[in-house]
Amino acid sequence: MTDDPYALSGPQSHDFWAKSIARRITERDLDDPIVIKGGISPSGVPHLGNMNEIARGYFVAEALRDRNRTVRQVFTADDRDPLRRLPRTLADLDGNTVGLGDVDAGALGRNLGKPYTAIPDPFGCCDSYGAHFSALIERSADRLEIPVETVSNTELYESGAFEDVTRYLLEHREQARDVLANYQNTVGDDYVPFRPICGDCGHVTETNSVRSVDLDAGTVTYVCTDVEAGDRTIEGCSHEGVATLREGKLPWRFEWPAQWHVLGVDFEPFGKDHAEGSWPSGVDISRNVLSDVPPVPMTYEWFTLDGRPFSSSDGHVVTVGEVVEFLEPEVLRYFFTKDPSRARDFSVERIDQLVNEFDEFERTYFEEVGSDRRTTREASVAYPAVVDAVSEQPIRLPYTFAAVLGMTDDADLREAMARREGHIPAEASERSIEAALERVEYARQWAERTDNAYNYRLEADLPSVAFDSDTEEALDELASVVEREADGETIQSAIFETARDHGLSPGELFTAGYRLFFGTEQGPKLGPFLAELDRAFVVRRLRREA
RNA sequence: GGGCUGGUAGCUCAGUUAGGCAGAGCGACGGACUCUUAAUCCGUCGGUCGGGGGUUCAAAUCCCUCCCAGCCCGCCA
Numbered sequence: 001m002t003d004d005p006y007a008l009s010g011p012q013s014h015d016f017w018a019k020s021i022a023r024r025i026t027e028r029d030l031d032d033p034i035v036i037k038g039g040i041s042p043s044g045v046p047h048l049g050n051m052n053e054i055a056r057g058y059f060v061a062e063a064l065r066d067r068n069r070t071v072r073q074v075f076t077a078d079d080r081d082p083l084r085r086l087p088r089t090l091a092d093l094d095g096n097t098v099g100l101g102d103v104d105a106g107a108l109g110r111n112l113g114k115p116y117t118a119i120p121d122p123f124g125c126c127d128s129y130g131a132h133f134s135a136l137i138e139r140s141a142d143r144l145e146i147p148v149e150t151v152s153n154t155e156l157y158e159s160g161a162f163e164d165v166t167r168y169l170l171e172h173r174e175q176a177r178d179v180l181a182n183y184q185n186t187v188g189d190d191y192v193p194f195r196p197i198c199g200d201c202g203h204v205t206e207t208n209s210v211r212s213v214d215l216d217a218g219t220v221t222y223v224c225t226d227v228e229a230g231d232r233t234i235e236g237c238s239h240e241g242v243a244t245l246r247e248g249k250l251p252w253r254f255e256w257p258a259q260w261h262v263l264g265v266d267f268e269p270f271g272k273d274h275a276e277g278s279w280p281s282g283v284d285i286s287r288n289v290l291s292d293v294p295p296v297p298m299t300y301e302w303f304t305l306d307g308r309p310f311s312s313s314d315g316h317v318v319t320v321g322e323v324v325e326f327l328e329p330e331v332l333r334y335f336f337t338k339d340p341s342r343a344r345d346f347s348v349e350r351i352d353q354l355v356n357e358f359d360e361f362e363r364t365y366f367e368e369v370g371s372d373r374r375t376t377r378e379a380s381v382a383y384p385a386v387v388d389a390v391s392e393q394p395i396r397l398p399y400t401f402a403a404v405l406g407m408t409d410d411a412d413l414r415e416a417m418a419r420r421e422g423h424i425p426a427e428a429s430e431r432s433i434e435a436a437l438e439r440v441e442y443a444r445q446w447a448e449r450t451d452n453a454y455n456y457r458l459e460a461d462l463p464s465v466a467f468d469s470d471t472e473e474a475l476d477e478l479a480s481v482v483e484r485e486a487d488g489e490t491i492q493s494a495i496f497e498t499a500r501d502h503g504l505s506p507g508e509l510f511t512a513g514y515r516l517f518f519g520t521e522q523g524p525k526l527g528p529f530l531a532e533l534d535r536a537f538v539v540r541r542l543r544r545e546a
Numbered sequence: 547g548g549g550c551u552g553g554u555a556g557c558u559c560a561g562u563u564a565g566g567c568a569g570a571g572c573g574a575c576g577g578a579c580u581c582u583u584a585a586u587c588c589g590u591c592g593g594u595c596g597g598g599g600g601u602u603c604a605a606a607u608c609c610c611u612c613c614c615a616g617c618c619c620g621c622c623a
Contacts, residue, residue: 005550006550006551009551009552010562010563011562011563011564012563013563020563039623041622041623043623078623081622081623082622084621084622084623183619184619184620184621185619185620186620186621206621227621227622228620228621228622229621229622230621230622251622252622252623255623256623271617272550272551272552272616272617272618273617273618273623274617274618274623275550275551275617275618276549276550276551276617276618276619277617277618277619278618278623280618299550299551301551301552301616301617302616302617307557309616338559339560341551341552342551342552342559343551343552343615343616344558344559345557345558345559347557347558350557350558350572350573352572353557353558353559353571353572354558356571356572357558357559357570357571360570360571374560374561375560375561398585398586400584400585400586401585401586403585404585404586405585407585417585420586421585421586421587422586423586452584453584453585454584454585488586492581492583493579493580493581495581495583496580496581497580497581500580500581506581506582506583507582507583510582510583514583522583522584523583523584524583524584524585525583525584525585525586526583527583528585528586529585532585532586
């Protein structure tokens with residue numbers, strides 16, 4: 001009954017889902033360390049959705065550590081899986097994406113059917129294709145500041161860690177086949193739960209390639225077969241050979257329970273695609289073939305990106321590396337504290353909303369106001385796991401305001417504007433102000449990336465512009481208004497009035513202002529913005545002097 | 547076709563554990579004065595809680611049924 005993968009539907013014991021899961025785990029009376037696992041196939045660029053495998057487990061790990069348990073969080077790089085099709089986009093180790101055409105696609109194509117770890121790295125920087133993309137996954141975890149231990153599946157095979165369980169499954173292959181046949185219609189009499197790697201062409205062969213098993217010698221004989229990959233066939237070479245139990249891989253439906261067995265996994269989150277497929281069969285295999293206890297499960301719903309599913313092949317992806325260019329890592333971690341049983345949209349366009357939510361979440365933790373009791377309790381548990389270390393409450397500039405500050409490179413001006421708007425308390429320490437202003441760079445990146453309403457830059461030097469005499473006179477008059485210590489609304493009104501007084505439409509004068517200050521036709525609401533700037537500078541600029 | 551998960555304001559989501567006034571943020575709209583200009587501030591509008599039925603003094607919440615979306619029931623992971 002604890003095998004129900006929808007662990008988070010129905011009554012929960014705690015306000016924060018990770019605590020409810022932690023309780024389920026501790027109810028099992030396990031020895032330390034408790035092992036939490038996730039798994040990702042290093043088939044291409046790891047996107048934000050893939051990070052569920054690591055981030056969800058992290059919050060459970062933290063909840064267990066709160067109970068003074070020792071936790072080991074691992075993720076398996078499922079890198080013995082064969083490359084089945086070429087990804088359309090790849091990424092170098094810095095996360096910069098490149099098209100398939102930018103690497104030697106032909107060389108990659110010739111390696112279809114081989115394990116990721118047996119394929120040369122198209123970038124030439126890592127030991128293999130698998131190592132390259134595993135490194136990218138690790139880097140994503142690093143950027144989320146989540147400590148995980150990477151386990152290479154290939155390494156588990158080659159080191160012999162999988163050998164005993166492989167031998168056991170081959171010894172009991174009829175039972176294994178019978179159990180799996182309850183879940184997969186295509187399991188035939190020739191099914192063997194082992195896929196030897198062809199000694200000649202290097203392909204991972206199919207589950208019907210084994211011809212004989214010699215457990216005493218620890219070998220199988222096989223015939224290299226074709227492999228179905230989606231709508232295509234990767235041709236085998238018909239080579240007849242002998243493979244040891246370390247020279248092949250278990251089919252996924254067995255490999256997963258075998259990982260639990262070998263690594264002693266106590267908890268594993270997984271995507272909804274597993275919930276009705278490999279999870280139930282995995283439980284059955286674990287309990288009834290391997291005589292194990294399967295881990296506590298947790299299904300998570302998938303993310304969408306700007307309303308559409310993540311799609312590596314269509315290039316509709318966003319990586320952790322990209323996201324942490326425009327928000328703080330703790331904000332991204334906060335995203336993963338949300339209820340995993342609900343599908344979630346991650347919107348780059350509306351990233352300001354997520355940051356606002358995080359700020360509210362943080363305020364709830366420190367001030368315990370403005371929210372209901374449940375939310376407060378949730379924040380009190382989840383917040384410490386989201387930030388590096390709980391210290392004093394940080395100063396947070398509203399994200400879109402930070403984007404406005406990003407229109408200027410002048411650090412002093414940024415601070416002055418933030419102070420004037422009351423976002424920095426008078427007694428704030430230099431250190432805390434510096435930290436607060438770091439958000440400006442994030443918001444600036446966001447504005448540039450989405451090219452949105454905040455993507456303007458204050459021109460440090462006078463742009464080369466020419467105006468007619470009416471406009472010049474209007475600008476001079478406006479300069480006088482600003483000189484008289486006018487506030488934002490007054491300047492805004494003055495733009496309209498001055499324009500009319502000089503026979504211009506307000507739009508023409510606005511445009512002239514945007515040209516002078518931003519070198520563009522449009523910009524932020526001009527009056528209040530100019531009011532925030534240094535008076536003398538604004539006056540000089542309006543007079544076209546500097 | 548069968549099974550599973552989800553559906554709450556224009557958008558993103560809380561609220562469903564234990565039935566008790568329908569919520570937040572964003573967006574939109576409005577903010578005297580000769581005023582189309584995106585930050586900040588103030589305010590307003592915004593709902594068939596997917597539809598229908600039932601239980602109940604009372605239902606977003608419990609039960610039945612239907613609709614829609616996603617996933618699984620082939621391969622692969």
